[in-house]
Amino acid sequence: MLENDEPVGILESSYQYGASALDQSSRSKPLRTFLFGYPLHNSLAPLLHAKIFEGLSLPWTYSPMETQDASRFIPSLKAPDVIGCAVTMPYKVSMMSVVDEVTAEGKVIGAINTVFIRRAFDGSPRYIGTNTDCIGVRESFLQNFPDVLEHSTGKPGLVIGGGGACRSAIYALWKWLGISKIYLVNRLESEVTEVIKSLKATGFGGELIHVSSVEMAEALEAPVLIVGTVPDFPPREEGEIIARNIITTFLSSKNKGYVLEMCYHPKPRTEFFEIATAAGWRVLYGTEPMIYQGVAQQVLWTELPLETFSLDEVKQVISEKLEKI
Template sequence: MKVYGLIGYPLSHSFSKGFFAEKFAREGIKGCMYDSFPIPEIGELPALLTQYPDLQGLNVTIPYKQTVMSYLDELSPAAAQIGAVNCIHFKDGRKIGYNTDAIGFRRSLEPLLQSHHNKALVLGTGGAAKAVQYVLESLNIPYKLVSRQATADSISYEQLDASMIASHTLIVNTTPLGMYPNVNASPALPYEQLTDKHLLYDLIYNPAVTAFLQQGADRGATIKNGHEMLILQAEASWEIWNNE
């Protein structure tokens, strides 16, 4: 039996376990199982690996995408540059880290991009934002990071004026603001400045239309949630575990 799974904590809302159960059934994949492994501390990872010697691959979610890196033998170039890992392949006794968030984000964003989507605002500065930044750099789309307080690398929400919203027509939310159950929350943007030229992308997928996306849709903007990205990053993980 080939074992795959997800580590993180807590794992009450695991998309991955249901996704892979359906995938195995739908595609007639035999001899494989995918389980959730909630570990309260990343230091429990070595014991988990000892307990499951048949592990072929793991996905990694909050809060371990960065701390897991010190337990790995090797990183893909993208994972090294992003500084976050959400996929581990166990191969020839080595633990190799990848970032399929970047793959999923790029594959779901590219079909929506138009020529005027040539500058971006990235809301949030956490691990998910790093994958988004990596993709924008690879697409040659300059961006500004936005956080609650301005830093050397980011501007604050208060600094977003009409001209900045007008010139930055791609806006990506990487924060948890608006995620279920706090569905009324949204990043503090001047939403009245949005137009039909804007593309709003939210990494959140529950609810399907966050308050952030709804305010864009109300003004004619193109909107996209994180559900397809999640599916694509899971499929990319499966590709890595079985092809690399």
């Protein structure tokens, strides 16, 4: 079950934005969801959601909508047989302004990856943007390491990167995983500066520290949780080399913690995954947050309780797909 520090779960809290979008016949109709973004050829999301719909015996579909034309979003979302959608790059930020409301986590992170529908008092649909990527990060740690909070609470964390996934990881570490302060490592200082500025402007209350040198890393308390959010390319430029040296400095600390490597393409065992494993850290594949954030999306779309979802077959089909890549 997805954990939550709120008194109600993700489905129950979604009703603060309106009543159910479904009627008694909705789950027997061929309703649609879709993924809006560009490019999409590497996405495992269609396979993931198809397997979930199959497991639920729902005649619903999830299709990629690969386009560089942002104007297609609203007409597609508001089609009468659409029950919600997923949003990926490069639209996670821009689509925040076209939905009716954005949830608290979406506002703080500054990006949405999901739109779900609820009904206003007059029965009209309300399109709500949220971010389930942060739930994917949270659940990856909590589900795989049930005692992780005993080790992470009050300790530092580290997030590698400067993009949208970085912001979701920061939010999850701060909001739910007890991290006291978060180190940021990235090849470009300008991206880190923008991440810190943006998060603070939207109400983020955690402590963010840009670690810019090996010497600085050596003087800091080692992180317990690490999240990698960058593509699997060997470091070439000066900034990339410095970032890698900082990361290996943290990984060489005496006390080993937990790593989530969010990159899984073109191969799940990235160079960073191998380095962290060799250094003695417990490392999770990037398919873990992908699966858990997808289940959170399904809860919001299908309005079914979490207990309804079985992940064993979903994880198996994703694993089999990755073996063929």
